[in-house]
Amino acid sequence: xxxxxxxxxxxxxxxxxxxxxxxxxxxxxxxxxxxxxxxxxxxxxxxxxxxxxxxxxxxxxxxxxxxxxxxxxxxxxxxxxxxxxxxxxxxxxxxxxxxxxxxxxxxxxxxxxxxxxxxxxxxxxxxxxxxxxxxxxxxxxxxxxxxxx
Amino acid sequence: xxxxxxxxxxxxxxxxxxxxxxxxxxxxxxxxxxxxxxxxxxxxxxxxxxxxxxxxxxxxxxxxxxxxxxxxxxxxxxxxxxxxxxxxxxxxxxxxxxxxxxxxxxxxxxxxxxxxxxxxxxxxxxxxxxxxxxxxxxxxxxxxxxxxx
Amino acid sequence: xxxxxxxxxxxxxxxxxxxxxxxxxxxxxxxxxxxxxxxxxxxxxxxxxxxxxxxxxxxxxxxxxxxxxxxxxxxxxxxxxxxxxxxxxxxxxxxxxxxxxxxxxxxxxxxxxxxxxxxxxxxxxxxxxxxxxxxxxxxxxxxxxxxxx
Amino acid sequence: xxxxxxxxxxxxxxxxxxxxxxxxxxxxxxxxxxxxxxxxxxxxxxxxxxxxxxxxxxxxxxxxxxxxxxxxxxxxxxxxxxxxxxxxxxxxxxxxxxxxxxxxxxxxxxxxxxxxxxxxxxxxxxxxxxxxxxxxxxxxxxxxxxxxx
Numbered sequence: 001x002x003x004x005x006x007x008x009x010x011x012x013x014x015x016x017x018x019x020x021x022x023x024x025x026x027x028x029x030x031x032x033x034x035x036x037x038x039x040x041x042x043x044x045x046x047x048x049x050x051x052x053x054x055x056x057x058x059x060x061x062x063x064x065x066x067x068x069x070x071x072x073x074x075x076x077x078x079x080x081x082x083x084x085x086x087x088x089x090x091x092x093x094x095x096x097x098x099x100x101x102x103x104x105x106x107x108x109x110x111x112x113x114x115x116x117x118x119x120x121x122x123x124x125x126x127x128x129x130x131x132x133x134x135x136x137x138x139x140x141x142x143x144x145x146x147x148x149x
Numbered sequence: 150x151x152x153x154x155x156x157x158x159x160x161x162x163x164x165x166x167x168x169x170x171x172x173x174x175x176x177x178x179x180x181x182x183x184x185x186x187x188x189x190x191x192x193x194x195x196x197x198x199x200x201x202x203x204x205x206x207x208x209x210x211x212x213x214x215x216x217x218x219x220x221x222x223x224x225x226x227x228x229x230x231x232x233x234x235x236x237x238x239x240x241x242x243x244x245x246x247x248x249x250x251x252x253x254x255x256x257x258x259x260x261x262x263x264x265x266x267x268x269x270x271x272x273x274x275x276x277x278x279x280x281x282x283x284x285x286x287x288x289x290x291x292x293x294x295x296x297x298x
Numbered sequence: 299x300x301x302x303x304x305x306x307x308x309x310x311x312x313x314x315x316x317x318x319x320x321x322x323x324x325x326x327x328x329x330x331x332x333x334x335x336x337x338x339x340x341x342x343x344x345x346x347x348x349x350x351x352x353x354x355x356x357x358x359x360x361x362x363x364x365x366x367x368x369x370x371x372x373x374x375x376x377x378x379x380x381x382x383x384x385x386x387x388x389x390x391x392x393x394x395x396x397x398x399x400x401x402x403x404x405x406x407x408x409x410x411x412x413x414x415x416x417x418x419x420x421x422x423x424x425x426x427x428x429x430x431x432x433x434x435x436x437x438x439x440x441x442x443x444x445x446x447x
Numbered sequence: 448x449x450x451x452x453x454x455x456x457x458x459x460x461x462x463x464x465x466x467x468x469x470x471x472x473x474x475x476x477x478x479x480x481x482x483x484x485x486x487x488x489x490x491x492x493x494x495x496x497x498x499x500x501x502x503x504x505x506x507x508x509x510x511x512x513x514x515x516x517x518x519x520x521x522x523x524x525x526x527x528x529x530x531x532x533x534x535x536x537x538x539x540x541x542x543x544x545x546x547x548x549x550x551x552x553x554x555x556x557x558x559x560x561x562x563x564x565x566x567x568x569x570x571x572x573x574x575x576x577x578x579x580x581x582x583x584x585x586x587x588x589x590x591x592x593x594x595x596x
Binding site for chain 3: 464466467468469470471473494495496497498499500503504505506507509510511512513514528529530531532533534535536
Binding site for chain 2: 017019020021022023024026047048049050051052053056057058059060062063064065066067081082083084085086087088089
């Protein structure tokens with residue numbers, strides 16, 4: 001067992017998850033920042049993500065937000081799953097838009113958490129609000145890594 | 150303006166939407182059936198949709214359900230958008246699973262609708278429950294096509 | 299410990315809960331039927347539940363649905379709490395309307411469940427769709443009562 | 448038609464709504480503050496709101512949040528209705544607790560808005576997170592009152 005600080009743990013967990021996460025990588029997502037209870041990811045809207053009006057499929061906006069949620073709620077290196085997610089689409093994302101999904105922890109009480117993920121475009125306009133509920137299960141992302149203290 | 154029956158309209162609207170829907174096609178979705186207020190789509194979980202444990206990204210399950218929702222609520226040939234969506238993940242989808250998303254209209258009152266989309270796997274097990282709220286806006290999917298009567 | 303059949307357990311759990319549930323009784327709710335995974339409650343819209351346009355407060359429609367959800371998901375005599383709820387208001391409920399909330403179990407997998415509660419009025423019109431997610435915790439509603447087999 | 452400033456309009460709309468809102472008054476709610484896009488309400492958990500374990504019915508916590516949402520999204524004196532609401536219950540509210548629901552506007556784009564309502568107790572602990580989606584319809588709360596400029 002290796003003891004280390006929370007930030008190192010958050011980054012190690014994110015790296016381990018991202019390496020295995022074919023879907024997020026196939027969609028061109030990148031992790032900009034991860035901290036305990038926090039993650040910020042980006043994704044650029046590609047040709048294969050849009051419809052005939054050059055508007056991004058809502059499901060892929062959800063997927064970006066859901067990935068940010070996963071990285072945020074797993075940042076303590078405790079395996080955590082989504083129990084429910086809700087999204088409100090506010091404005092369309094267009095071909096070429098660079099989207100950012102920022103995941104913030106609202107509460108973590110026992111094993112249950114609530115996280116808000118806001119998706120914005122390169123101009124800072126809100127594209128969608130996502131709210132996720134999480135539940136810690138057994139297991140760790142990176143086995144044997146625990147926080148000091 | 151061409152007058153025709155509701156089933157022909159539903160199929161014409163679905164065909165027109167699917168042709169432009171790069172995202173649904175890139176994910177290998179297929180439309181199995183569409184009727185007024187109803188749509189059933191399938192998608193097989195591929196290597197580029199899973200994580201290291203061969204579990205499908207929740208966002209792509211959402212995307213399948215969201216596409217079924219879109220085809221279902223646009224089946225009257227009136228342009229309709231999602232105002233909000235909620236999903237509960239019930240069981241994991243695995244690499245190779247053939248998922249079916251079935252969209253049923255619960256209510257359509259004026260311009261606002263509520264649709265339930267259930268996602269199941271090839272064994273009939275429920276993978277996710279999705280609920281979508283829709284709102285008709287101006288415009289048609291296939292211009293000039295209207296129902297008889 | 300008393301062994302008995304599932305229907306007797308469902309009714310005993312409902313009776314025990316309802317006796318303690320000041321809020322549901324103060325709002326005039328009545329239990330019409332309860333079965334394993336199912337509950338149907340009624341409530342009449344009173345003067346103290348409406349606004350100046352004689353329209354029922356949405357929160358009280360939610361409260362009726364939430365009570366039906368509670369009776370439905372606790373019908374196995376295992377203490378169960380709501381982890382999240384979502385409601386779509388479809389049509390207004392009016393002063394004097396007799397509302398029915400019918401709770402059906404969609405899935406119960408391990409300790410987690412999903413329930414749909416539909417609220418209708420005396421004419422069978424849908425007033426609201428409620429979806430609840432439940433989680434069993436430790437404890438029983440009626441201590442020592444368990445199902446045969 | 449009377450022209451006046453946004454704050455006066457928000458207060459006039461809230462006063463007019465509250466006077467007609469039998470349900471919120473019957474539950475002992477009080478408006479602490481209202482501003483354009485914002486409202487803060489309080490409610491104390493009474494004997495007739497709890498169950499046998501002295502825990503407040505979740506539906507009444509929802510009702511408090513829903514009222515704060517209504518006052519917040521109607522603060523422009525344009526008649527506005529809820530299209531959907533979602534709540535996550537985080538901690539129980541107990542008999543005697545003084546609850547505060549604070550409604551903040553996240554976005555208002557055309558006629559559609561998204562509002563977050565956080566419910567806390569007298570110790571500042573979070574009890575519930577509520578998210579509401581709104582839609583402006585025809586009509587005004589206080590007829591003839593419009594904003595300067």
